[in-house]
């Protein structure tokens with residue numbers, strides 16, 4: 001059966017509004033990003049028709065084919081682990097990079113962005129859970145990383161991103177969202193010139209309501225929009 005992207009998005013928006021209101025937040029301060037990994041261009045077009053303007057991709061090769069194929073004026077976000085040697089293939093495709101977790105990657109992004117005469121918005125991906133299998137910077141190193149990136153002319157730090165461990169019960173993800181928000185507040189308090197710490201990219205299909213209650217400004221939703229991935 002064809003998933004109804006339009007009604008999926010409507011349902012998600014209602015749940016987003018309810019979660020924001022429950023926690024005394026303005027629903028307009030939460031942005032719904034559609035995660036389109038493995039989703040073909042035609043289905044991305046349907047999501048655009050349904051009003052989505054931000055899309056997240058994980059894989060360089062897939063993005064290099066899909067983004068030109070979609071060919072519309074929407075905003076693309078790199079949310080997957082990025083190898084430094086692949087940066088040159090993607091700087092012209094993405095407006096945001098959510099997965100900056102090390103200084104070498106930031107340096108390469110800054111250099112290639114300059115060559116393409118553009119500025120990238122970046123989020124620092126944080127490994128809040130400390131799982132060894134996860135990418136993301138250690139929380140204790142994030143402040144230093146932000147300071148180093150703050151002087152790079154072609155990167156603009158906008159905030160933090162995380163992906164907690166998977167839980168059946170989304171309540172169990174809450175402490176990780178709280179930890180990311182507190183780290184954001186701490187770094188924001190440092191008032192580093194050129195650094196914005198407004199954005200918290202957290203929450204996916206299984207846990208976006210909890211993430212919104214804890215301050216998410218960008219939620220990254222794939223399956224709830226496009227259906228289960230193959």
Ligand SMILES: *Cc1c(COP(=O)(O)O)cnc(C)c1O
Nearest residue numbers: 035058079204205220221222223
């Ligand atoms: C795949 C992915 C998502 C979306 O996950 P869903 O469970 O499909 O909503 C969000 N963030 C990242 C980093 C992902 O890799």
